[in-house]
């Protein structure tokens with residue numbers, strides 16, 4: 001059996017035992033400058049699987065960028081078995097715009113697997129599928145909550161798939177969630193090609209969240225360890241991940257100023273008071289109550305709410321009651 005294999009991305013080849021950082025050309029800016037997606041390939045000397053790490057598919061979700069920045073220095077290609085393809089900034093356009101979207105307002109994570117003749121989002125998705133997903137055995141896709149919301153560190157995946165379940169547990173985040181595939185997402189496109197994806201969701205946009213980053217860095221290394229790609233000195237998992245099989249948002253029944261009395265990770269029971277929505281003088285309060293029992297996995301951080309806004313995301317343990 002040969003030791004390791006060469007990873008080829010575009011015209012760049014990375015042989016076993018080498019670490020190489022380069023750009024995948026994506027598109028020219030209107031000024032004529034070429035915009036590239038930064039990529040690092042860490043090709044281990046030993047045989048093993050290839051894992052991709054992706055951040056900022058939504059350009060304003062920065063925790064994943066920091067997680068990748070902290071993971072890569074801890075990987076030694078002399079002892080690594082297999083290879084890592086790291087793309088900390090997939091949506092380069094949104095990243096420099098500090099936006100979730102591409103310049104035309106499209107959400108990249110609705111355009112996978114993409115095409116060479118479609119919109120910019122579609123072309124970028126296609127490049128990622130061809131250059132990264134096609135030669136990977138597993139993907140770890142790093143996200144945060146959107147807008148004004150924040151997520152407790154959680155791994156979402158297809159938990160009916162035994163290996164995905166094993167690796168989701170190995171990650172060691174507080175929660176694992178059996179999540180449906182979303183049309184056009186990277187996870188769906190990769191899963192269709194038999195490449196499982198762990199979706200890590202933690203923290204909020206435009207910030208580095210200490211907890212989210214720490215759980216993320218340790219989680220990625222724990223997964224690589226569980227795949228026997230290497231060993232790292234890591235703290236013990238604080239608590240075995242809690243499995244949630246369904247999630248549901250509590251939404252604002254009216255517009256106003258919301259004050260929440262719950263925090264991420266809290267356990268709540270159906271009917272429990274989660275906070276109130278009132279007017280500018282604190283009058284005419286409306287109670288916000290839990291529609292089901294479970295754990296608080298995301299909350300809004302913006303007090304100004306319109307009727308229908310998502311306020312508190314509650315995840316339910318299977319058989320945990322309606």
Ligand SMILES: [Zn+2]
Nearest residue numbers: 058061143144
């Ligand atoms: Zn995202």
